Amino acid sequence: MKGKKLPPGLHRDTLAIRAGIAPSQYGENSEALYLTSGFLQPDAETSAHRFANPQEGYTYGRTSNPTVTGFEQRLAAMEGTEAAIGTSTGMAAILLLGMGLLKTGDHVICSRSVFGSTLNLFAKEFGKFGVQSTFVSQTDLHEWKAAVRPNTKLLFAETPTNPLTDVCDIQALADIAHGAGALLTVDNCFCTPALQRPTELGADLVIHSGTKYLDGQGRVMAGAICGPEKLVNDVFAPIVRTAGMTLAPFNAWVVIKGLETLGIRMQAHCANALAVARFLAAQPAVTRVYYPGLESHPQHALALRQQSGLGGPIVSFDVKGSDPDTLRRNAFKVIDSCEVLSIATNLGDTKSIISHSATTSHGRLSEEQRQAAGIGQGLVRLAVGLEHVEDIKADLQRGLSKL
């Protein structure tokens, strides 16, 4: 469907507000929400034509919807990709990616530190259909190179990782992928296009969980794949039409409005996160802070280069303690002493969220697997929100001063 006519060369903050579909005949200034499952056809001939060529007009909500198109065009403009396709959740986007690019006998190389459900999707669910996956270090390029096989079709990375904020070199991974005749996909959930645009660094496709910062206010589930028109229109769109991981128009509309403030929200999340990271680094009860914006982070320079000079919105830290039991008790004390922060496991909200990774997102791993992943019982993750930073610090101080 045709996008709104805009002059070339607009800045991304402008595209976040202006890109999308044209207004309806009523001239609404705020994007319309088209809540409908079906679309009227002017005559049988046009209907037949649209069913054969879904790009030409709307037919049925599983295939597409003008509000969803508006979201797709806006997100693609912000990522700098030719196209995007919306999905019901971030995981549905990764499912769609796999269904579109992989078949029995194909091989995937994926960072060991990606989102837990992503690991399960590749290893377990795609494994059932004979797709092989190798999981490698987030940061050791030699491991990625050594894992390449003749049947490698896809490299998949997420940067920075959750909860330890390890950063991978997108450009270097793109070179490895292309040398192997494979595609590189980057899950850009944590940085969003406001900070990091993976295709500018050589990635072929970008995954989003719109549930996180794109909405930014913790309201709806959404996802997307951004990439070249040829893949989006010819490979992914027909699968959504057949398999139905369609983005709901209401959710698309919420995220469209979220995108308008993404740039300023991400700047504010990062400013708060850096201040909180510096505060934590000075606490005697904190033994280590994981934040790419701190000079102490092992990939600090790379992170700033890839992420528009900012550290991102997620900060993790280890509290002190001599053994796993004490570490867990101390982490729980910090979490339970919070009177403002939310105890929850999602992220990407205006509300700051505090969580204990070892018993939530990584609770299904064995203690050995957790040790290998570097996720100890004393680790606390913060998705730093937009409250006044002094109130966030004071809330953390309540528990820290008891240790």
Ligand SMILES: *Cc1c(COP(=O)(O)O)cnc(C)c1O
């Ligand atoms: C949350 C998340 C996902 C999955 O998104 P949903 O919308 O919850 O399905 C994928 N990747 C990352 C990095 C995430 O944080």
